[in-house]
Every structure is written in C-alpha cells, then in structure tokens.
Amino acid sequence: MTSLPIRGVGEFERRGLRDRVYDLILEMLLEGDVEPGTRLSIDTLAKDLDVSPTPVREAMVQLERTGLVTREALRGYRVAPPLGEEQLAELFEARLMLEVEATRLATRRADELLPPLREALAHHARESERVVERLGRGAVPLSLTRAYFDSDLEFHRTIFRASGNRYVQEMYDSLGALTHRMRQAVIRGPRDVHEAAAEHRAIVEAFASGDPSAPERAMRSHIENVRDRAVEDVDAE
Amino acid sequence: MTSLPIRGVGEFERRGLRDRVYDLILEMLLEGDVEPGTRLSIDTLAKDLDVSPTPVREAMVQLERTGLVTREALRGYRVAPPLGEEQLAELFEARLMLEVEATRLATRRADELLPPLREALAHHARESERVVERLGRGAVPLSLTRAYFDSDLEFHRTIFRASGNRYVQEMYDSLGALTHRMRQAVIRGPRDVHEAAAEHRAIVEAFASGDPSAPERAMRSHIENVRDRAVEDVDAE
DNA sequence: CGCTCTTATTTCCTATAGGATCTTCGATAT
DNA sequence: ATATCGAAGATCCTATAGGAAATAAGAGCG
Numbered sequence: 269m270t271s272l273p274i275r276g277v278g279e280f281e282r283r284g285l286r287d288r289v290y291d292l293i294l295e296m297l298l299e300g301d302v303e304p305g306t307r308l309s310i311d312t313l314a315k316d317l318d319v320s321p322t323p324v325r326e327a328m329v330q331l332e333r334t335g336l337v338t339r340e341a342l343r344g345y346r347v348a349p350p351l352g353e354e355q356l357a358e359l360f361e362a363r364l365m366l367e368v369e370a371t372r373l374a375t376r377r378a379d380e381l382l383p384p385l386r387e388a389l390a391h392h393a394r395e396s397e398r399v400v401e402r403l404g405r406g407a408v409p410l411s412l413t414r415a416y417f418d419s420d421l422e423f424h425r426t427i428f429r430a431s432g433n434r435y436v437q438e439m440y441d442s443l444g445a446l447t448h449r450m451r452q453a454v455i456r457g458p459r460d461v462h463e464a465a466a467e468h469r470a471i472v473e474a475f476a477s478g479d480p481s482a483p484e485r486a487m488r489s490h491i492e493n494v495r496d497r498a499v500e501d502v503d504a505e
Numbered sequence: 506m507t508s509l510p511i512r513g514v515g516e517f518e519r520r521g522l523r524d525r526v527y528d529l530i531l532e533m534l535l536e537g538d539v540e541p542g543t544r545l546s547i548d549t550l551a552k553d554l555d556v557s558p559t560p561v562r563e564a565m566v567q568l569e570r571t572g573l574v575t576r577e578a579l580r581g582y583r584v585a586p587p588l589g590e591e592q593l594a595e596l597f598e599a600r601l602m603l604e605v606e607a608t609r610l611a612t613r614r615a616d617e618l619l620p621p622l623r624e625a626l627a628h629h630a631r632e633s634e635r636v637v638e639r640l641g642r643g644a645v646p647l648s649l650t651r652a653y654f655d656s657d658l659e660f661h662r663t664i665f666r667a668s669g670n671r672y673v674q675e676m677y678d679s680l681g682a683l684t685h686r687m688r689q690a691v692i693r694g695p696r697d698v699h700e701a702a703a704e705h706r707a708i709v710e711a712f713a714s715g716d717p718s719a720p721e722r723a724m725r726s727h728i729e730n731v732r733d734r735a736v737e738d739v740d741a742e
Numbered sequence: 743c744g745c746t747c748t749t750a751t752t753t754c755c756t757a758t759a760g761g762a763t764c765t766t767c768g769a770t771a772t
Numbered sequence: 773a774t775a776t777c778g779a780a781g782a783t784c785c786t787a788t789a790g791g792a793a794a795t796a797a798g799a800g801c802g
Binding site for chain 2: 782
C-alpha cells in the first residue's frame with residue numbers, strides 16, 4: 269500500500285456528457301444574446317450540439333433550477349422572461365439576507381478569510397482599473413466586462429466559502445445565474461466601478477478591524493448601494 | 506363566447522410522467538424506510554414503476570437538488586447519508602436565517618396574514634392534542650405523526666407565503682426535504698409537542714401585537730428551541 | 743371579409759436497444 | 773490463507789425510433 273504521490277486519481281471529477289451540455293447551454297444563456305421567450309427545442313439543441321436528446325433533457329431539468337429557463341409540461345422550454353420590477357426587488361431582498369448572514373458567519377473566521385479576501389480585492393481592483401481605462405475611450409469589450417464581473421463574484425464567493433455553511437452557499441449559487449444575468453446589462457460609468465471597489469475595500473477593512481459587527485454593516489451598505497445603482501439603471505430606460 | 510361554468514379547464518395543471526415519477530420516489534424517500542447508501546438503480550426503478558428510464562432519469566436530476574440523493578457520474582445515484590452533526594448545525598443556521606427573515610418580511614402584511622395563520626395554528630393545536638393523547642397509550646401511529654408534522658410545516662409555510670418573496674420561499678422549500686427527513690425521527694414526548702404549540706401561539710400573538718420587532722423575536726426563539734430539542738434527541742442516542 | 747374546421751408539420755415525450763464502464767464473484771498463484 | 777487476476781453480470785449512459793400532443797397554415801363556409 270505504498271501511497272504514491274499521484275494525487276488526483278480520485279479527484280478527477282468525472283463528468284458525464286450531461287454536465288458538459290449543461291455548461292454549454294448555461295454559457296449560451298448567460299452570454300445574453302438570446303431573446304427571452306425563445307423556445308428551446310430539445311431536439312434542435314441536441315442536433316446543434318451533436319448529442320442525443322437525453323442528456324439535453326437532463327441538462328434542462330438542471331437549468332430549470334437556475335430560473336433561466338421555464339418549463340411547461342408537454343409544451344417545452346423557453347428562455348425565461350427578464351426580471352420584472354417586483355422580482356428585481358425580491359431578488360435583492362434575498363441577496364441582502366444571504367450576503368449579510370454569510371458575512372456575519374464568516375466573521376468567526378476572519379483570520380483565515382483575510383488573506384484570500386485581500387487577494388480577491390486586489391484582483392477586483394486591477395480589473396476595475398482596466399475597465400475604467402477603457403471607459404475613457406468608448407465602449408468596453410465584452411471580455412473585459414466579463415472579467416470584471418467575474419472578479420466581483422469571486423470576492424463575494426470568497427466570503428461565502430468562509431461562512432462555513434454549505435446551505436447558505438448553495439442558496440447563493442442558486443441565485444447566481446439570475447444575478448449575473450441582471451447585471452449583465454451594462455457598466456454605466458466610471459463612478460459605479462470606483463464606488464464598488466471602494467466598498468469592497470471597506471468590507472475588507474471591517475474584517476480586519478476586529479469589530480464583530482463592522483463587516484456585516486459594511487456588507488449591508490454595499491449591497492444596498494449595488495441595488496440602488498441597479499435601480500437607477502432600470503429607471504434610466 | 507359563452508363562458509361556461511367549467512372552471513378548471515385552464516387550471517388543469519398538466520403534469521408529465523416525469524412529475525409523477527418524481528412524487529413517487531420523493532414519497533418513498535421521505536417515508537424513511539430506505540437505508541442511506543442504498544443504490545437507486547435507474548433501470549430497476551424504471552421497471553418497478555413500470556416506466557422507461559428516461560422520465561426516471563429526469564426525476565433523479567430533480568431529486569439531486571433536494572439533497573436526498575447523491576450522484577456520482579457514471580456510478581449512479583444513492584440514498585444520501587444521514588445528516589452529520591455539522592450538517593445539522595448548518596441546516597439549523599440556514600433555517601434560522603430564512604425563518605427570521607420571512608417573519609420580518611411578513612410583518613409588513615400582518616393583517617392579511619393573521620386569519621390564515623390563526624387557522625393554521627388551530628389545526629396544529631388539534632393535531633398536537635391527538636398526538637399527546639396517543640402518546641399516553643404507547644406508540645404513535647405513523648399516520649398521526651405525519652399529520653402532525655404536516656400541520657407544523659403548514660404553519661411555517663403560511664408565514665413564508667406572506668413574506669411576499671418568492672426566492673426566500675424557494676430556498677425554504679429546497680431545505681424542506683432535508684428538514685423533514687431529519688425530524689422524521691421521533692416525537693420524544695408530550696413536553697415537546699406542548700412547547701411547540703405554545704411557541705406557535707406566541708408567534709401569532711406577536712403578529713397581532715403590532716410591535717414590528719416582536720414576530721421575528723418570537724420566531725427566532727422558536728427555531729432555537731426546535732434546534733435545542735432536536736440536539737437533545739441526537740445526544741440521547 | 744372573418745371565422746371555423748381540417749390538415750400537415752413540428753416538437754415533446756416515452757420506449758427500446760446497444761456500447762462502455764463498474765462491480766462482483768470465482769479461480770489461480772504465491 | 774491471502775492477494776491478485778480475470779470473467780460474468782449488472783448498471784450507467786447514449787442513441788435511435790415512434791406515438792401523442794400542440795402549433796401553424798390553408799381550405800371551406802357564413
């Protein structure tokens with residue numbers, strides 16, 4: 269039983285065809301260039317992806333959970349309609365609850381959390397600067413926007429991981445797709461980006477302060493600001 | 506366009522075979538007489554239920570979300586192992602967050618909430634008495650235990666409905682199966698039942714009091730008590 | 743001209759079949 | 773007796789095919 273240094277043999281996360289199909293369709297939906305209400309024909313998708321309908325069918329069941337597609341029995345799947353005003357409000361309400369609670373729980377492990385959180389903060393700051401720089405010279409490329417939001421998400425996920433509660437984390441993930449799709453919209457201007465970066469910094473400092481209630485206050489303030497900035501977007505339409 | 510009194514034509518919730526299969530397997534799992542770790546063979550299930558593997562496969566994807574079954578790609582599904590001590594703690598942590606938040610939100614609509622909540626309370630009280638009566642004369646039949654827990658669940662769901670937040674509600678449902686399975690265990694004695702009923706009453710009175718922070722305090726206290734009673738169960742093993 | 747009924751096509755839904763992989767059991771060698 | 777190897781069985785996974793329902797288009801009638 270010589271334990272060879274071949275780690276990862278058991279870690280090779282085996283993924284069936286269904287998982288790959290799921291990723292592909294999810295990416296397509298998050299890309300955002302499919303109109304809401306569009307029918308997602310199983311057979312057509314299967315042909316396009318060059319697989320049989322069965323794995324596509326399984327992937328769609330999984331996608332139902334994300335809220336990105338709707339299903340009507342015997343009538344097929346459709347791309348979910350965009351979030352209405354009420355749903356947007358409810359989504360932020362739920363997100364506020366989750367983020368504040370995760371932050372509160374993560375405060376117990378502030379020591380372990382701080383190093384990776386500082387790293388995530390630095391990453392987000394770099395992406396922010398790149399976006400701001402581009403904003404000065406016209407439209408921001410999609411790839412940059414994407415990298416920016418990814419770094420933002422990673423910051424928050426770092427906190428959720430430190431919460432030590434798998435259920436809270438799962439709930440956040442289940443809202444993730446909707447959240448992502450909502451903010452897919454646009455980056456309004458350099459002010460938003462700067463504000464977000466500053467608020468992230470404030471959260472890290474709150475964790476470092478040692479005040480046990482400071483982090484959740486900072487997070488609450490951040491999410492409320494994100495909400496307000498998003499609402500301004502909608503109103504501007 | 507004579508609107509005939511045939512209501513329900515549009516309300517006939519059409520359900521595919523997949524949905525019925527899902528219900529059947531879910532019920533089997535909640536019944537609790539299947540050992541954790543047991544393999545859930547797709548083909549075998551399909552034969553037992555006298556359907557083809559495809560709808561079974563879809564139902565299993567959906568069940569994965571409830572946490573009642575685990576999946577390993579290319580190796581099939583298994584009945585999920587029972588909740589460990591940590592998971593139990595995390596589950597209650599998450600539930601506490603959800604219930605308190607839902608209560609807080611529902612306070613905005615206390616007027617609409619109170620009538621149905623009083624009804625749910627009365628129902629729960631009746632079931633409590635039936636259980637207590639039986640407890641005096643030996644073991645409680647499964648059907649009674651079940652009816653009791655259903656009435657308990659209905660009380661809480663009434664509050665979640667009044668929260669007006671579909672995402673919070675969905676999160677609660679997604680924890681529902683695990684919660685149900687956990688407390689499936691036993692009813693320890695008449696004291697637990699009486700305490701739970703009294704706490705429910707206190708929650709209703711808190712809603713009726715007009716004090717905006719009273720309901721969430723009452724709910725927090727209730728869930729913490731439920732947790733403590735459940736932990737005593739585990740320790741008693 | 744508008745409405746209804748019919749017809750055809752598309753699509754979902756389920757069933758059956760076969761290849762790849764994992765598990766289990768038994769045999770063999772050390 | 774233990775461990776290793778090999779083969780048979782079971783199971784997952786994917787593909788193909790056909791029936792049922794829904795959508796869309798067109799003909800006939802008021």
